Amino acid sequence: MVNPILLIVIPLGLAFVVPLFRFISKKIEKFIPFFALLANLIISLTLFPHVLEKPIHVSIGGFLPPLGINLVAGPLGILFAMLIALVGFLVSIYAFAYIKEKDQEKYHILYLLLLTGATGVVLTGDIFNLFVFFEILCISSYSLVAYFGDKPGIESAVKYLIQGAVGSSLVLIGIGLLYGQFGTLNMADIASNIHSVHSISVFIPLVLLITGFGVEAAIFPLNAWLPDAHSSAPSSISAILSGIAIEVGLYAIVRVVFTLFGASSILTFLLFLGVITLLIGELCAFNQENIKRMLAYSSIGQIGLIVFALSIGSLSGINGGLFQLVSHTLSKALLFLAAGYMIFRSGSMNISSFEGMGKKMPYTSFAFTIGAFSIVGLPPFIGFPGKFMILKAALFEQDILFTILVFLILLATIIEGAYFFRVVQTIYFKGEKSTPGQEREIAPLSVLIPVFIFVGLIVVIGIYPKLITEILESSASELLNRADYIKNILP
Amino acid sequence: MNFLSEYIYYIGAFSLIFIGLFIVLAKKNLIKVIIGLSIVDTGINLFLITLGYIRGGTAPVFSKPGLKAENMVDPVPQALVLTAIVIGVAVLALALTLAIKLYKHYGTLNLRKIKEQKW
């Protein structure tokens, strides 16, 4: 059995090697992320069956927890690691043709480091180590947002950096308070000492940690940076930020709330935050003229929905939330990639400039349409089972509160449908009838291949959701069975 | 008085943190905001160090024989601070770089005047 540490070490080592390729050949460097993430994908797939039986624990440096740092490759961690490797791998193919500006070398290093940070966050079992990897993720995404160095990019990177830095400071204070009380940094060890969050000295670190990670997860009211950053980053990075970075922030929150604190009493609060985030995201998205801003706001909305589902707190609720998370990652990455190429061709981010794209770029438009339908939640795409599971779990609670919230969610879905159909309509049915001067432009293969793999995944999992429900169910039960998590690490 | 002598280090550390956070929230100039972030970092580092302190303790280095383990302060916060300092430096360097670029584009560092991206 392979050691899960390789999931972090291989991409990290390769990221360090990239600068040396300038002495050999400039052409190799763009293939490095491709190979690193391919390796990660293979490793996480081989670990997958082992993890379903029993979570794998690895200590580092030969010291058992709580003395040393340990990695916990449970179903949830491996699910995220697989998702990160898969999306990262496909987007790295897209970047072959897409990234041409400036020093490509730096883009590829930062890209690889971003994904390494994300993998580290989801695998580590130590709260301070989680913070360190979280910072790798944050710092590389600040730089990647500003990668083009143009006006909007720099401005949104500044906003992102200031808010992110304040968030990380809050996280660090929270970790300090926890260490002061319990004298340990291992998550299982801290968790075994926390029996209730009702005492104020435990509640304050919980609030600080949720707020700090909430900045990256873009939960209302901490999401002011997101639309700017996601719309002005290169499209391949927008796909990663929307598909991976927010989800990893969410993972950190979920890990802290469920495993570290076992805080079921705060879930009601998160429930409302989730619905508010959903409504605000969708309402703002409705008004956007800029396609990437619209997608970014739609991400906020989707995150709200996922937070809502996870905070239902029942097995089926968490299950639905994780399904929606997977579906959002795949669909939103597809949307950003497809939209990115259309923007590249039309030269404008305005939705009206997409008129007639359906004829000019048939394949990319088709993929965009699939992504849009999937996000809205139409069958037979992956978005449908996700939303369905969430609504079922919410109605199962049989509470008047949940009925109202479900009504609000359905309202948000209608808004979502409205603005996505508007874009689809613009792409296919608007614009002058095929002027003879405009020939069809087929996107290069390095764009079409990842886009159509995403389309394939969305359709296949949408038709046959059983493919991933097994790992989702064991992930959900990992989150709910806090005692098992502690017992596994500290025998 | 007793309270003050018990908690003076915590009070100092958290005063720095809150002064820094106030600067970040209230000031308009990007450089001042970055200074605020740096003050927050300093405050947090002091707080972490304070956590591990033991009255009359010595540094956890067995540099000469005769040093007793009981008198030594907690080494873990010191290790954490080492990491936190490096993270602070990294964020600071990147923030200053962005400030340079921002000034080149807009000719000002006033964050209220830089509003091309809006809700």
Place this chain on the structure above:
Amino acid sequence: MRKLISLILLVIIAGGIVLSLKEIPFGISKIKIGDYYIKKGIEETGATNIVTSVVVSYRGFDTLGEITILFTAAIGLSAVLGTYRKRKAGEKVEPPSFIVKTGCRFLFPILLLVGAYIFIHGHLTPGGGFQGGAIIASAFLLMYLGCEGKRINENTSIVVEVLGALTFIVLGIIGLTIGKDFLFNFLPKGEPNTLLSAGIIPVIYIAIGFKVGSELAGIIDHLIEKNQ
């Protein structure tokens, strides 16, 4: 108005933190794993500086993350600032005075020596790779102040940086193959309080020293503005 709102917000947070600090009295031994590190640290890692044994051995993975963060920031910084500006020797720079020039030339080798001393003795004395690296970088800062027109060689600094980081990772992987754990301390621990002790700790710290030194020097180099 904005100031008022932020003040109110901060007062609320401060109140919460003060309440939670009551559980953490000051200056009293309440340490759990820290206590273990002090008592068993020398025996288990061979380093007399317990902070070093925590940083490099017990929590070595954090340190790997830490050098990655510095690397990320350095790369991000040069990506944002754009292409490397090649300043011609002495271009539009006011020449430093004689005292600054002589002082910098005098201090430069001494600072390098102090930096190297600090990171080589990281496992014995209060010091280590980051501190030594920072001192070395300050030597390069002095070079920019005092010796106009001199710059560090970008390629050399990158090679040093990469080799430093790779040493860390390769040692970790050797530990993984020999001792089944990443970063396992596979070299003999030796006699405590001697230079050649503590297994891989000094090796890692020397690698970090070189890496941090060249990286910070590179950051300084990138941040020097063209004087126009």
